[in-house]
Amino acid sequence: MTVPVRYELLHRCKDTAARRGRVHTPHGVIETPVFMPVGTQATVKTMAPWELSELGAKIILSNTYHLHLRPGEDIVKRGGGLHGFMNWSGAVLTDSGGFQVFSLSELRKITDEGVAFRSHIDGSPRFFSPESVMGIENALGADIIMQLDECPPYPASREYLRTSLDRTLAWAKRCKQAHARPDEQALFGIVQGGEHLDLRREAAEALVDLDLPGYAIGGLSVGEPKPLMYEVLAYTTPFLPADKPRYLMGVGSPDDLFEGVERGVDMFDCVLPTRIARNGTIFTSKGKLVLKNARYREDFSPIDEDCDCRVCKTFTRAYIRHLLKAEEVLGIRLTSYHNIHFLLDLMEKMRKSIEENRFLAFKREFYNSYGYTGQ
Numbered sequence: 204m205t206v207p208v209r210y211e212l213l214h215r216c217k218d219t220a221a222r223r224g225r226v227h228t229p230h231g232v233i234e235t236p237v238f239m240p241v242g243t244q245a246t247v248k249t250m251a252p253w254e255l256s257e258l259g260a261k262i263i264l265s266n267t268y269h270l271h272l273r274p275g276e277d278i279v280k281r282g283g284g285l286h287g288f289m290n291w292s293g294a295v296l297t298d299s300g301g302f303q304v305f306s307l308s309e310l311r312k313i314t315d316e317g318v319a320f321r322s323h324i325d326g327s328p329r330f331f332s333p334e335s336v337m338g339i340e341n342a343l344g345a346d347i348i349m350q351l352d353e354c355p356p357y358p359a360s361r362e363y364l365r366t367s368l369d370r371t372l373a374w375a376k377r378c379k380q381a382h383a384r385p386d387e388q389a390l391f392g393i394v395q396g397g398e399h400l401d402l403r404r405e406a407a408e409a410l411v412d413l414d415l416p417g418y419a420i421g422g423l424s425v426g427e428p429k430p431l432m433y434e435v436l437a438y439t440t441p442f443l444p445a446d447k448p449r450y451l452m453g454v455g456s457p458d459d460l461f462e463g464v465e466r467g468v469d470m471f472d473c474v475l476p477t478r479i480a481r482n483g484t485i486f487t488s489k490g491k492l493v494l495k496n497a498r499y500r501e502d503f504s505p506i507d508e509d510c511d512c513r514v515c516k517t518f519t520r521a522y523i524r525h526l527l528k529a530e531e532v533l534g535i536r537l538t539s540y541h542n543i544h545f546l547l548d549l550m551e552k553m554r555k556s557i558e559e560n561r562f563l564a565f566k567r568e569f570y571n572s573y574g575y576t577g578q
């Protein structure tokens with residue numbers, strides 16, 4: 204059987220578990236480590252696909268839960284799948300909906316069979332099973348699709364984590380069984396287990412036995428202390444195959460990206476850069492900056508003097524602050540564009556630093572400039 208997604212290891216860092224590689228997909232090659240902008244409802248909010256291409260994005264996320272509810276996978280399929288519907292020529296990854304059900308919908312009930320919930324849009328009763336979610340993701344046509352899983356709340360009892368993990372592992376098998384297009388869409392398993400390292404090991408080994416084309420680490424970035432997330436990551440990645448992609452879900456901020464790469468993660472996604480952009484907060488090489496602040500009212504410098512993106516070369520802080528205060532749509536488009544550029548550019552610099560065996564030096568340099576006091 205041909206696999207639609209293949210990981211190519213190019214270089215291992217001498218001092219850490221960081222690695223430089225490539226994920227080959229039916230819609231292009233993705234240089235890793237990579238940050239994937241989130242396009243929940245088949246659009247990275249405020250960005251046109253040609254702007255994402257201009258920014259160098261090679262893969263974006265969309266969401267099974269949202270697109271099932273609206274416009275429905277049938278319309279997306281008839282529109283040419285996600286690629287045709289949004290006219291995006293790069294790769295797409297769809298999250299399976301489990302996490303979104305628990306963060307968005309009311310009246311949800313989880314059983315071994317699946318999860319019953321009500322649509323957050325019209326309250327209609329819905330049901331996700333591994334089989335039904337695979338049908339939706341097969342119709343949406345993403346290059347990488349996630350299994351239906353349960354992302355347990357944090358904190359959760361060991362007893363709850365045990366039951367939940369057994370369910371997620373059973374659902375992984377059912378997803379693999381139900382997946383109609385394994386030659387065209389790569390099904391990734393999701394490692395759960397909460398903060399319990401023995402459960403994490405059991406989850407990783409059970410999923411590796413399924414011989415899937417890639418593996419995600421879930422159940423993190425859900426409010427746990429950062430040191431705990433880093434500890435779970437450091438423990439878990441070595442149990443995942445070195446010749447498959449490793450994807451940390453829902454991460455994130457610049458420090459978490461560094462810490463994840465350092466512990467062997469290849470792929471990341473987070474709503475953070477685009478969500479904070481919409482409230483006027485931007486990343487700069489010297490830390491975050493809240494543009495609506497009065498101090499920028501007459502500041503005619505670029506939003507980030509060290510950034511070479513089109514926004515920083517064209518507009519001033521005073522102008523973009525004005526747009527944001529006037530609620531002009533262009534304002535959040537410009538902050539979104541810059542924040543996505545910032546993270547994509549950061550990942551490119553990380554990839555280069557790994558190739559040149561100076562990842563930790565680059566990390567220290569970035570932390571000092573950004574103002575992180577971390578390790």
Ligand SMILES: COC(=O)c1ccc(CCNc2nc3cc4nc(N)[nH]c(=O)c4cc3[nH]2)cc1
Pocket residue numbers: 298299300301302349352353354355393420421422423424425452453454473474475478479
């Ligand atoms: C301004 O910033 C924000 O609004 C903001 C919001 C959410 C996150 C964290 C998102 N974290 C997260 N997303 C996740 C998505 C997941 N999907 C599946 N299927 N399974 C998981 O186990 C899972 C865990 C996650 N953890 C980070 C930032």
Ligand SMILES: [Zn+2]
Pocket residue numbers: 507510511512513514515516541544
């Ligand atoms: Zn910029």
